[in-house]
Amino acid sequence: MDKQQEILKAALALFVEHGFHGTPTSMIAKQAGVANGTLFHYYKTKDELITALYVAVKKQMTDCAAADGMADLPLKETCRQFYTNALNWGLDNSTEFRFLQQFMNSPYATLLPDELKAQSHAWIELIKAGIKAKQINPLPVDYITSILSSHLFGVNQYITNANLSAQARKRIIAESFDMVWGMIAA
Numbered sequence: 001m002d003k004q005q006e007i008l009k010a011a012l013a014l015f016v017e018h019g020f021h022g023t024p025t026s027m028i029a030k031q032a033g034v035a036n037g038t039l040f041h042y043y044k045t046k047d048e049l050i051t052a053l054y055v056a057v058k059k060q061m062t063d064c065a066a067a068d069g070m071a072d073l074p075l076k077e078t079c080r081q082f083y084t085n086a087l088n089w090g091l092d093n094s095t096e097f098r099f100l101q102q103f104m105n106s107p108y109a110t111l112l113p114d115e116l117k118a119q120s121h122a123w124i125e126l127i128k129a130g131i132k133a134k135q136i137n138p139l140p141v142d143y144i145t146s147i148l149s150s151h152l153f154g155v156n157q158y159i160t161n162a163n164l165s166a167q168a169r170k171r172i173i174a175e176s177f178d179m180v181w182g183m184i185a186a
Helices: 003-018 025-032 036-042 046-065 075-092 094-104 107-111 114-132 141-162 166-184
Strands: none
Touching: 003 025, 003 036, 003 046, 003 094, 025 036, 025 046, 046 075, 046 094, 046 107, 046 114, 075 094, 075 114, 075 141, 075 166, 094 107, 094 141, 114 141, 141 166
């Protein structure tokens, strides 16, 4: 693994464990096995490092959630698959998912440039298509994405803490999608 990847890996673990403010860059550099100057070679500021880590982790989740073959499904089933894939990714990548939740509930989320906010482009386009087809309520898209992400975070937390069997986990995921669909469907 290269130095930049080691920095991101160390930052991820430390930010989730200690928070953004409780993790000095010197701690990240030490855990990554690099000099502090090396960290600043790749990331000019701690804020830049946090944003870069968010972009990398969000891309992992989005790539997993937007799986091939979904375009051929009806809208509701495409949304179900996207939701299920994102939730399963979060359950399988708990540290990364906790980082996304931490980031989205921090002031850093409001500082993202629009081009980074658009990283959820596939999901946003799906919602817009659903509104246009009158299958999703004509609400502001950012309001709907907020409902969906809050729901994902909450269901992830429930499943993580409930110690469910694989069958019960699958049932909860399906039921939780039906619940959120009922909230946004036209």
